[in-house]
Amino acid sequence: MEREFNFQTVSEYNDFNNHETGHPLVSVIDFSQAAKRTGSKMHFELYCIFLKDVKCGDLKYGRQHYDYQEGTLVFISPGQVVDVENKVDEYQPMGHGLVFHPDLLLGTSLGKSISDYNFFSYYTNEALHLSAKERKLVLDLFAKLHSELHQTIDKHSKKVIASGIELLLSYCERFYDRQFITRDTVNKGMLEKFEGLLNGYFNSEKPYTIGLPSVAYCADELHLSANYFGDLIKKETGKSAQEFIQAKIIEVAKNKIFDSSKTVNEIAYDLGFKYPQHFIRLFKKRVGSTPAEYRTLN
Known part of the structure; x- marks a missing residue:
């Protein structure tokens, strides 16, 4: 034994x-x-x-x-x-x-x-x-x-x-x-995998079943510890892993906002937000306008 x-x-x-x-x-x-x-x-x-x-x-x-x-x-x-x-x-x-x-x-x-x-x-x-x-x-x-x-x-x-x-x-x-x-080459490969992971996440049913992707979830999927993953992303991009995820959320959200058949609340749920007001608050903080205002302006 x-x-x-x-x-x-x-x-x-x-x-x-x-x-x-x-x-x-x-x-x-x-x-x-x-x-x-x-x-x-x-x-x-x-x-x-x-x-x-x-x-x-x-x-x-x-x-x-x-x-x-x-x-x-x-x-x-x-x-x-x-x-x-x-x-x-x-x-x-x-x-x-x-x-x-x-x-x-x-x-x-x-x-x-x-x-x-x-x-x-x-x-x-x-x-x-x-x-x-x-x-x-x-x-x-x-x-x-x-x-x-x-x-x-x-x-x-x-x-x-x-x-x-x-x-x-x-x-x-x-x-x-x-x-x-x-290890810059290896790190850039990991950054590409991170980008691909997020793209796949928002093109799947995971936002409905899991919610918003967390740093811990992404690190685990990429077989890294959360701290190492966070440090690597910060060194490579100058942004925290959480900021990188939020930028991807806003990128996806902007594309969804152009689909006028969906309400802002429906878009929030599509992205994995539990409460639409959290989505609206994040969007306004990152973009400078609410999702409804952004839709009107564009």
């Missing part, structure tokens, strides 16, 4: 990887010190940043799969579950990681901004692939945190550690921006 682990504290994860606990809320892990193990399902109540250096099977993260490559950063937030499928019989974990408990962030500037780092809720196949230079920088930041954790804890420790983690996350934001750019 497959083993399952539930890591609620840093010390539990340290024990699992043969590490001493120097600080109860944060640890830098050298996975080469861990014993050999087989794949297993792991539940985390911690923030984790893993730099994996060895193939250990196909990682299942939600419904998505990801085959680890050297120099890849994976981010995990509290409450997430990581599983390994197509497991090798036994492997020696390698690489490094940073784990920290949410309580470490209380009263720090990072505690206020941690939710802004969307990549903690990306799917694993949306992981961050590092260049050799970027990998070295990440390892240097891990080393600085490791050094601080071996200092005597004083009133400055929490602020210094949280600032070090915040610096690491800021670099990761920069690296992700670079990754969005270097």
Whole structure:
């Protein structure tokens, strides 16, 4: 029977990887010190940043799969579950990681901004692939945190550690921006798929059965996490995914308004609006006139 682990504290994860606990809320892990193990399902109540250096099977993260490559950063937030499928019989974990408990962030500037780092809720196949230079920088930041954790804890420790983690996350934001750019061809293909998805949606019965298309629905249909999808669309178009969907709604609505056999209310229901006044409000906000006024003017 497959083993399952539930890591609620840093010390539990340290024990699992043969590490001493120097600080109860944060640890830098050298996975080469861990014993050999087989794949297993792991539940985390911690923030984790893993730099994996060895193939250990196909990682299942939600419904998505990801085959680890050297120099890849994976981010995990509290409450997430990581599983390994197509497991090798036994492997020696390698690489490094940073784990920290949410309580470490209380009263720090990072505690206020941690939710802004969307990549903690990306799917694993949306992981961050590092260049050799970027990998070295990440390892240097891990080393600085490791050094601080071996200092005597004083009133400055929490602020210094949280600032070090915040610096690491800021670099990761920069690296992700670079990754969005270097994958420009792939991203443009995804934008075309998004456009096609919306066209197909409004040419189907889905507005009647589902209602208006949500960002989460579109991301799921395109096999992306909602946050990664939103960040990708924002980088490519300068608009949020929600704004992109609303622009498509208005485009479709304008064409429908020229069919004078339908009332504004009927058009609203055709588009998936539950209440026609919501459609009228959105249309006026985006176009500058109500649907009825637009029909008259045109």
